[in-house]
Amino acid sequence: MFTRLRLKNFKAWRDTGDLALKPVTMLLGTNSSGKSSLIQSLLLLKQTVQSPDRTVHLNLGGDEVNDLFNFGSFDDLLNQSADSLRQFTIAFDFERAEPERIKEGKFECSYGQTSSGSVVVQTLKLQTDKRLFQAVRREKGAFSILVDEESQPRMKGRDCAPERSIALSADVIARLDKDGPLAEDLSLAIRRELESISYLGPLRRKPERDYPWNKTKPGDVGSDGRAAIDALLASALLKGEEQNVVVEGVSKWLKRMKVAERLEVRQQGRSNRYELVIHRDGVACNLRDVGIGVSQVLPVLVVAYFAPKGSTIILEEPEIHLHPLAQSVLAELFVEVSRQRRVQFVVETHSEHLFRRMQTLVARQKVSTDNVALYFVEREGTSAHLRTLALDDFGRLPDWPPGFFGDAMGETREQARLMFERQKKSAP
Numbered sequence: 001m002f003t004r005l006r007l008k009n010f011k012a013w014r015d016t017g018d019l020a021l022k023p024v025t026m027l028l029g030t031n032s033s034g035k036s037s038l039i040q041s042l043l044l045l046k047q048t049v050q051s052p053d054r055t056v057h058l059n060l061g062g063d064e065v066n067d068l069f070n071f072g073s074f075d076d077l078l079n080q081s082a083d084s085l086r087q088f089t090i091a092f093d094f095e096r097a098e099p100e101r102i103k104e105g106k107f108e109c110s111y112g113q114t115s116s117g118s119v120v121v122q123t124l125k126l127q128t129d130k131r132l133f134q135a136v137r138r139e140k141g142a143f144s145i146l147v148d149e150e151s152q153p154r155m156k157g158r159d160c161a162p163e164r165s166i167a168l169s170a171d172v173i174a175r176l177d178k179d180g181p182l183a184e185d186l187s188l189a190i191r192r193e194l195e196s197i198s199y200l201g202p203l204r205r206k207p208e209r210d211y212p213w214n215k216t217k218p219g220d221v222g223s224d225g226r227a228a229i230d231a232l233l234a235s236a237l238l239k240g241e242e243q244n245v246v247v248e249g250v251s252k253w254l255k256r257m258k259v260a261e262r263l264e265v266r267q268q269g270r271s272n273r274y275e276l277v278i279h280r281d282g283v284a285c286n287l288r289d290v291g292i293g294v295s296q297v298l299p300v301l302v303v304a305y306f307a308p309k310g311s312t313i314i315l316e317e318p319e320i321h322l323h324p325l326a327q328s329v330l331a332e333l334f335v336e337v338s339r340q341r342r343v344q345f346v347v348e349t350h351s352e353h354l355f356r357r358m359q360t361l362v363a364r365q366k367v368s369t370d371n372v373a374l375y376f377v378e379r380e381g382t383s384a385h386l387r388t389l390a391l392d393d394f395g396r397l398p399d400w401p402p403g404f405f406g407d408a409m410g411e412t413r414e415q416a417r418l419m420f421e422r423q424k425k426s427a428p
Contacts, residue, residue, distance in 0.1 A: 001344045002042070002193070002312055003104075004093035009082040011037040012384040019386065022373040023338040027348045028355060028404075029377030034384025035348045038377075039199075039314050041090050043068045044077075045165060046194045054163045058111055058119040068199060068223055074113045080382050087112045087122055094193045097310060097342060101182075102128055102189035109165050112137075124162045126186050133183050135162045135172075145172055147179055166190045198307040199223050200299055202317035207287045207295035210268055210275040213237075221306060225299025231306040233274055236265040249305035250298065253333055254278075257326035259294050293321040300330070304337045312344040319351040328357035335367045352405040363395035376401045 005019045012034030019038070027035045047068045048059040060077075061070035071077055078088055091108035105128035112122045124135040134146040136153075143160040144153035145168070160172050167187035173180040204225040217234040218227035235246035247263060254260040264277040264284070276287040278294060287295055300318045307313050319327040331354050334345045349355070358374070361367050374389035378401065387401055 001097075001310070002092050002094050002346075004091075005038065005041070006091040007038070007041055007089065008110075009079040009088040010041055010090060011077060011079060012379070012382075013037060014079055014081055014383045016384075016386055019375070020373055021344070021346065023344050023371045024334045024358075024367070025344075025346045025373045025375070026355065026358065027346070027375050027377060028350070028389070029375075030379070033377040033379045035377045036316065037384070039316065039346065039348060040069060040071070042092070042194070042197060042312075042314070043199055044071060045090065046197050046199075049164050049166055049191050049194050051164060054167075055161070057121045057162070057165055059164075060119065074111075074117065074119050077111075077119075085112070094190070096189060096193065100189060101185045104128065105186055105189055107166065107190050121162050121165060124165065126166075126168075126183065126190065128182075128186050128189075131179075131182060133168065133179075133186070135160065135168065145176075147176070164191075166194070193312075196308065196311045197314060198303050198311050199314045200225060200303055200316070200318070202320060204296050204299050204320075206292075207276075207298075209286055209288045210273045212273050214272065221299050221303045225302075228299035228302040228306075229276065231302050232263075232276070233265060235306070246302055246305045249337075250301040253301050253304075253329065254294070254297075256332070257297070257322070257329045259291070259297075259322075259326055291321075293323065293326065296321045297326065301333070304333060304343070305341070307343055309342050312346060314346045316348045317350065318347060319349060319354055324353045327351045327353040330354050331357035331361060332366075335361055335372070338371075355405070359391060359395035359397070361395070362391050362393070369393065376404060 001023065002021045005016070005021055007013045007016045027038060029035050044058065047061060048056065051059040059067065060072065061067040078086060082088065087110050089108065089110045093106050095104040096102065105126070108125040110122040111119050114120050120137065121135065122137050126133045132148050136144045136146065138144055138156065141158050141161065142156055144156045145160050146153050155172065155175055159169065161169065163169055168183050173184045176183055198220050200221060201223045211229045213230060213233045217238060218230045221228040221231055232246055232250065235242070235244055247265065251262040254263060260278045260280045262279045264279060266275050266277055268275060277284050278287055278290045297318070300315060303313055318330055334347065337343060338345055358372065362369060362372065369391055374391065376387040376389055378385050378387065389397055391397055
C-alpha cells in the first residue's frame with residue numbers, strides 16, 4: 001500500500017507537500033485542477049517498470065497496446081513555473097503486508113533532460129530501515145553511488161546508471177558487497193508495489209451482445225475495462241479456490257445499488273461465445289439491453305474483486321452514468337472491499353453523493369478517519385493547490401472549500417426568494 005505521495009514541479013504541481021494515502025483515498029475538485037496529475041505520477045512509474053528496456057529512465061509512452069498513457073515530452077511533464085534547474089520529482093512511501101524482507105520503504109527520484117531531449121534520472125534515493133542508497137548523476141552520463149551518510153561514493157561511472165528509475169544495476173549491486181542484497185530487495189519491493197497498481201480510467205468500453213473467450217484468465221481488466229468480461233468469465237468457468245468470487249461480488253453490489261438482482265454468465269450453445277445476463281424484477285436481459293450505467297460500473301466492481309489482495313486500485317470517475325443512490329453505494333464498496341481484501345482504493349471523483357455517503361459511513365463508525373483520506377484540489381493561477389478535507393468523528397466537515405460541489409444552499413435560498421416574490425405579486 002502506498003502511504004505517502006509527493007510531487008515537485010510535476011505538471012500542475014509546484015509542490016504537493018506530503019500527501020497521506022490511506023486504504024481509501026478520494027480526490028475531489030474542479031475539472032483540470034490537477035487531480036489526474038496525482039494519479040498519473042504513479043502510472044508513469046508503473047509503465048516505466050514494465051518497460052522491456054531496462055536502461056530506460058522514464059517511459060513516457062507511445063505504445064498504444066502496452067502503455068497506460070502517452071505523456072508526450074519532458075516539457076509536457078514539467079510545471080510551467082519550474083525554476084531554472086528544470087527538474088521534477090516524484091516521491092512515495094509504501095508498506096507491504098506480505099511476509100517479505102522489505103516491510104516498508106521510501107522512493108524519491110528527480111528527473112532532468114539531456115541536451116538531446118531525453119529524460120534522465122538526476123538523483124535516485126531508495127530507503128528502508130534507516131538504510132539509504134543514492135545514485136547521483138555526474139557529467140557525461142556517469143553516476144556516483146552513495147550509501148547512508150557516507151561522504152565518498154562507493155563507485156562511479158556510466159555503468160552505475162539506475163534502471164527503470166527504481167533499481168540499481170546488477171553490476172552496482174554486486175559491487176556493493178554485503179549491502180547489495182538489501183539494495184536488490186528494496187528495488188524489487190518498489191517494483192512489486194508499482195506493478196500491483198490496477199488502473200481503470202473514466203472511458204470504458206460499451207457492452208457487446210456476446211463475447212468470445214479463450215478459457216484464459218487476464219492479467220488485469222485494462223484501463224478501459226476491456227478485459228473485465230474475460231475476468232468475469234474466468235471467475236465463473238475456471239475451476240479453482242476463487243471460482244465465482246468475482247461474479248458473486250459483482251452481483252452483490254449490483255443488488256445493493258438497486259440496478260440488478262444478479263449477474264449470470266450464459267454460453268451460446270457449444271461455441272466459445274458467452275453472454276452476460278442481468279436479472280431484475282423477474283426479467284432476464286442481455287447486458288446490451290439494460291441501461292448504460294450497469295455496463296459502465298461493471299469494470300469497477302470486477303476490478304474490486306479481481307485485483308490481487310494487497311493491490312492498489314486507481315479509479316477515475318467510477319460513478320459515471322450511475323444514478324445518485326448507486327453513486328452513494330460506491331463509498332460502501334470501497335470501505336468494505338478495502339477491509340475484506342486488503343486492497344487500497346485511490347479514487348478521483350466528481351460525485352457529491354459518493355462523498356456524502358463517506359461522511360455518513362464515518363458517522364456510523366463503519367470506517368475511521370484513520371483509514372480514509374479526502375482531498376480537494378483547486379487551481380491557483382498556473383499551479384494546483386491541495387486542501388485536506390478533515391472530517392471529524394461524526395463525518396462533519398467544518399471548513400468547506402468555496403464552490404465545493406456548487407452552492408446547494410444558495411440555490412435553495414434563491415428558489416425561496418423567487419417563490420415569495422411570485423406569491424406577493426399574485427396576492428390580491
